Amino acid sequence: MLVFDHVQFYYRRGQSVLNEINFSIEQGEFVSVVGGNGSGKSTLAKLMNGLLVAKQGSVKLDSIEVSDPAYTPHIRQKIGLIFQNPEDQFITTNVTDEIVFGLENIRVPAEEMQERVDQALQVVGMTSFAQASPHELSGGQKQKIAIAAILAMRPKWIVFDEATSMLDPASRFELIQLMQSLHQRGITIIQITHHMDEVLVSERVLLLDQGCLIFDGRPDHFFKTLPLESYGLEAPFALRIHKRLDWRGELAADWKGRAASQWLNR
Amino acid sequence: MNPSDRLIVGQFLERKSSLHILDPRTKLIGFLLFMIVVMLLDTKSGYIAATLFVFIVLQLSRIPLTLYIRGLMPLLPVVLLTLLYHLLWGQGIGEGIRIFWRILLMVLPASALTATTRPLQMAQGIETLLKPLSKLRVPVEQFALMIVIAIRFIPTILEDIQRIRLARKARGFQSKRNLLSPMIEFIQILVPLLISTVRRADQLTLAIEARAYGDGRGRTVFRRLLFKKPDALATLLIVLSLSIIFAIDMLFPY
Amino acid sequence: MVKSIKKETTAETRVGWELHDVSVQRSGRDVLQRINLTLTPGAWTSLIGKTGAGKSTLASLLKGLIPRFTGQYLIGSQPIATDRKGKSLVVPEIGFVFQYPEHQIFETTVERELSFALRMRGDSMSDIQKQIQNLLPKVGLSEDLLPQSPLLLSGGQKRRLAIASVLIANPSLLILDEPTAALDPVSRRQLLDLLQDWQQEKGTEQKRTVLFISHRIEDVAEYSDRILLLHERKLLAHQTANELLLDHSELLIQSGIPLPESIQLLRLTEQLSGMTLHPASCREADVLREVEQIWQIPQEGAKHESF
Numbered sequence: 001m002l003v004f005d006h007v008q009f010y011y012r013r014g015q016s017v018l019n020e021i022n023f024s025i026e027q028g029e030f031v032s033v034v035g036g037n038g039s040g041k042s043t044l045a046k047l048m049n050g051l052l053v054a055k056q057g058s059v060k061l062d063s064i065e066v067s068d069p070a071y072t073p074h075i076r077q078k079i080g081l082i083f084q085n086p087e088d089q090f091i092t093t094n095v096t097d098e099i100v101f102g103l104e105n106i107r108v109p110a111e112e113m114q115e116r117v118d119q120a121l122q123v124v125g126m127t128s129f130a131q132a133s134p135h136e137l138s139g140g141q142k143q144k145i146a147i148a149a150i151l152a153m154r155p156k157w158i159v160f161d162e163a164t165s166m167l168d169p170a171s172r173f174e175l176i177q178l179m180q181s182l183h184q185r186g187i188t189i190i191q192i193t194h195h196m197d198e199v200l201v202s203e204r205v206l207l208l209d210q211g212c213l214i215f216d217g218r219p220d221h222f223f224k225t226l227p228l229e230s231y232g233l234e235a236p237f238a239l240r241i242h243k244r245l246d247w248r249g250e251l252a253a254d255w256k257g258r259a260a261s262q263w264l265n266r
Numbered sequence: 267m268n269p270s271d272r273l274i275v276g277q278f279l280e281r282k283s284s285l286h287i288l289d290p291r292t293k294l295i296g297f298l299l300f301m302i303v304v305m306l307l308d309t310k311s312g313y314i315a316a317t318l319f320v321f322i323v324l325q326l327s328r329i330p331l332t333l334y335i336r337g338l339m340p341l342l343p344v345v346l347l348t349l350l351y352h353l354l355w356g357q358g359i360g361e362g363i364r365i366f367w368r369i370l371l372m373v374l375p376a377s378a379l380t381a382t383t384r385p386l387q388m389a390q391g392i393e394t395l396l397k398p399l400s401k402l403r404v405p406v407e408q409f410a411l412m413i414v415i416a417i418r419f420i421p422t423i424l425e426d427i428q429r430i431r432l433a434r435k436a437r438g439f440q441s442k443r444n445l446l447s448p449m450i451e452f453i454q455i456l457v458p459l460l461i462s463t464v465r466r467a468d469q470l471t472l473a474i475e476a477r478a479y480g481d482g483r484g485r486t487v488f489r490r491l492l493f494k495k496p497d498a499l500a501t502l503l504i505v506l507s508l509s510i511i512f513a514i515d516m517l518f519p520y
Numbered sequence: 521m522v523k524s525i526k527k528e529t530t531a532e533t534r535v536g537w538e539l540h541d542v543s544v545q546r547s548g549r550d551v552l553q554r555i556n557l558t559l560t561p562g563a564w565t566s567l568i569g570k571t572g573a574g575k576s577t578l579a580s581l582l583k584g585l586i587p588r589f590t591g592q593y594l595i596g597s598q599p600i601a602t603d604r605k606g607k608s609l610v611v612p613e614i615g616f617v618f619q620y621p622e623h624q625i626f627e628t629t630v631e632r633e634l635s636f637a638l639r640m641r642g643d644s645m646s647d648i649q650k651q652i653q654n655l656l657p658k659v660g661l662s663e664d665l666l667p668q669s670p671l672l673l674s675g676g677q678k679r680r681l682a683i684a685s686v687l688i689a690n691p692s693l694l695i696l697d698e699p700t701a702a703l704d705p706v707s708r709r710q711l712l713d714l715l716q717d718w719q720q721e722k723g724t725e726q727k728r729t730v731l732f733i734s735h736r737i738e739d740v741a742e743y744s745d746r747i748l749l750l751h752e753r754k755l756l757a758h759q760t761a762n763e764l765l766l767d768h769s770e771l772l773i774q775s776g777i778p779l780p781e782s783i784q785l786l787r788l789t790e791q792l793s794g795m796t797l798h799p800a801s802c803r804e805a806d807v808l809r810e811v812e813q814i815w816q817i818p819q820e821g822a823k824h825e826s827f
Contacts, residue, residue, distance in 0.1 A: 094278070434636075436583060
C-alpha cells in the first residue's frame with residue numbers, strides 16, 4: 001500500500017506546489033491522477049518513489065518511508081516511473097543496454113539478465129528491436145522501451161507521468177492498452193494525465209488543482225459531479241452527449257459503452 | 267538531420283567487422299599508444315605512415331570513409347581557428363597544416379574507436395583499466411557512467427544546436443560572410459544550448475535515479491569483458507605497426 | 521531593402537503559395553511525393569497526418585528550410601529565391617513556429633526574444649517598442665515580464681512568448697508545427713482562440729493566412745477553412761473541413777486518423793436509425809443538434825432493437 005500522509009512540497013519556500021495531500025492506494029489498483037498544467041501532478045509522481053522528498057508529512061510504500069536512503073534501491077525496484085519525454089530518458093545508446101542498466105543496479109545475476117530482457121521486450125511487443133539505437137525509434141516505441149526497462153526490474157507498481165502526452169493518437173492508444181494488460185498481470189498502475197478518455201479505463205480518479213487534492217473517487221462519480229472546465233480539463237465527449245441528450249439517457253449510455261469498447265479495441 | 271548521413275565522434279554503428287569484435291580494452295590501449303606515437307612524430311614520412319595506418323583501421327571498421335569525413339564537418343570551425351591562429355601568430359602555413367594533419371590523425375581513430383565499441387562496453391573497458399585507481403578512492407564507476415552519458419549526449423547536443431540555429435534563421439537571422447561570424451554565432455547559441463542541455467541533464471538524472479542507480483558500488487555486469495585470441499593478435503599487430511611508423515619517422519627525416 | 525520586402529509581401533498576399541509536383545528526398549528515400557497544392561491567402565489551413573507522414577517536411581519546405589527538392593514552388597507566381605548554387609533560401613515573410621516552441625527561446629530577456637525578428641529586419645527602436653506594446657495584451661503576457669529572463673516564466677507563458685515572437689513580425693503566412701502538443705484541454709483551446717483572434721484581427725486588410733499542423737483533427741476542425749491530409753508522404757485530400765469530415769471521412773480512416781467523436785456519433789446514429797443525416801457543418805454543436813432532432817422523432821422499432 002502507498003500512503004501519502006499530510007504531504008506538503010515546495011521548490012521555493014513560500015510557493016507551495018502541493019498542500020496537505022492525504023490518500024492511500026492499494027496494491028492492484030488502476031488510478032488516474034488528473035489536473036491541468038501546473039496543478040502539481042508531476043511533482044506528486046516524483047514523490048511516489050522518493051525522487052523528490054516531501055517537505056512535511058510522509059510518503060510510505062508498504063510501511064517503508066520511500067525517501068529513506070537505506071531502502072532506495074528496494075523502493076526504486078518496487079515502483080517504476082515512466083516520464084513524459086521519451087527523448088530524455090534514454091541513458092545508453094542501445095535497447096538491450098538500456099534494459100540491462102536497471103538490472104545491473106539492482107544486482108541481478110548476469111546469467112539471468114538475457115532472459116529478463118527478452119521477457120520484457122516480449123511484453124511490450126518490441127522483440128525485434130533488441131539491438132536498435134534510440135535514433136531509429138519513434139516516440140511511442142521509445143516509451144515502450146522505457147516501460148520494458150522498468151518491467152525487467154519486476155516492479156509491483158508503475159507510475160506513468162504524462163507518458164502519453166507527447167505521442168500521436170495511435171501510439172497513445174497502444175500505450176493505454178499496454179497499461180491495461182500490465183494491470184491484468186497484477187501491476188498497480190498510477191497514470192498522471194490530462195486526457196479524460198484515458199481516465200475511463202481506470203478504477204479511481206484523484207483530481208489535483210493548485211496543489212490541493214480536490215477529489216478522490218470513482219470515474220463516473222468524478223465526471224458527474226465536477227465542473228471540469230474550471231480545472232483546465234474537458235469532459236469526455238460521451239459525457240457531453242449524455243448531458244445534451246439526457247432525455248434519451250439510454251442512447252447516451254449505449255454510445256458511451258460502444259465508444260469505450262471501440263476505443264479499446266482499436 | 268539524419269544521423270546515418272554522417273558519423274560523429276561518439277556514435278556507435280552496429281556492423282560485423284574485425285574491429286567490432288575486439289575487446290574495448292584492446293582498442294583503448296591501441297588508441298592511446300597511437301596517440302603517443304602521433305605526438306612524437308617529427309617528419310613528413312612519419313605522418314604519411316601514420317595516415318596509412320589510420321586509413322587501414324578505418325577500412326577495417328567496414329564503415330564508409332565518406333561517413334567519417336562528413337562527421338568531421340562540425341569540427342571545421344575549430345580547425346579553421348587553429349589554422350588561422352598559426353597563420354597569424356604561429357610559424358606560418360607549414361606549421362598550421364601540420365597541426366591540422368595531427369588533429370585529423372587523432373579525431374579519425376577516435377571516431378573509429380567509438381563507432382565500433384558500444385558505449386557501455388567502452389565504459390566497462392575504461393572502468394577495468396582504471397580499476398587500480400579505485401583503491402585511491404577515485405570514483406571509477408561513476409566516471410565510467412559519466413562517459414556513457416557524455417557519448418549518448420553528443421548527437422542530442424548537435425540536434426539542439428541545429429534546432430536553435432534553425433529557429434534563429436527562421437526569424438530572419440542571416441550569418442554574415444566573414445571569418446568571425448561563425449564564432450559570434452557560436453557564442454550566441456551557447457547560452458540557450460547550455461540551458462537546454464542542463465534541462466535534459468536534469469531529466470536524465472531523474473531517469474537514472476528512478477532505475478535504482480545507487481552509489482555505483484556492487485553493480486552486477488551483463489557482458490563480461492574477455493580478452494580473446496583476436497585481441498592478442500590485434501595487440502601484436504598494433505604494436506608492430508606503431509613500431510614501423512616510429513622507425514620510418516626516425517629513418518626518413520623529410 | 522526593407523521597404524521592398526514589405527511591398528513584395530502585399531503582392532504575395534494576393535496570390536498565395538503554390539506547389540507543383542514537389543518531391544523531397546532524404547538519404548535516397550522520398551519524404552514527400554509529388555505534392556500539388558495552393559494555399560489561399562486569408563485562410564486557416566490545417567495540415568493533418570500521422571507521425572512520419574511528412575507534415576514537418578512540407579512545412580519546412582514552404583519556409584524555404586529545405587535547400588533541395590524537385591518540382592516547382594511559387595510564391596506569388598515567382599519561383600522561390602535561390603542562392604548561387606541553386607539552393608532554396610529562407611522565405612523571410614513566412615513565420616514559422618517549430619514543435620515545442622518553448623525549447624527554441626534563445627535570448628536572455630523576454631523583450632529581446634520578442635524583438636529579435638524586428639531587430640534582424642532593421643526596424644527602429646521606437647517602432648519595435650510600439651509593436652511589442654501592441655502585441656502583449658493579445659497574447660496574454662503582461663508588460664512586467666519584459667525585462668525578465670524567459671527562464672523564469674511558467675510553461676504556458678514560455679510557449680506564448682515563443683509564438684508571440686513569431687507573430688510580432690506580422691508574417692504573410694504563419695506556419696505552426698503542433699503548437700498545442702502536451703497542453704491541457706483548456707490551455708489548448710485558449711491558444712487556438714488566441715491564434716484565431718490574431719488571424720481574423722480587425723483593422724487588417726483581410727484575414728491573415730495560417731498553416732496549422734496537427735495530428736488530432738478534432739482540435740482544429742472548428743478553426744479550419746481547409747484541411748490538407750497527408751498520408752505516407754502523399755497529399756490525400758485538400759478540402760474544406762465540412763467536405764472532409766462529413767462527406768469523405770473514409771479518407772481519414774484510410775490514413776489512420778481517428779474520427780472526431782462527434783462524427784463517430786453521427787455515423788452510429790445513422791446506423792441505429794437507418795437514416796442519412798445532413799448536419800449544417802462538422803462543428804460539434806451542429807452535429808449534436810442534428811442527432812438530437814433525429815432522436816426526438818420516436819424511432820420505437822429501431823430503439824428497442826438496439827437496446
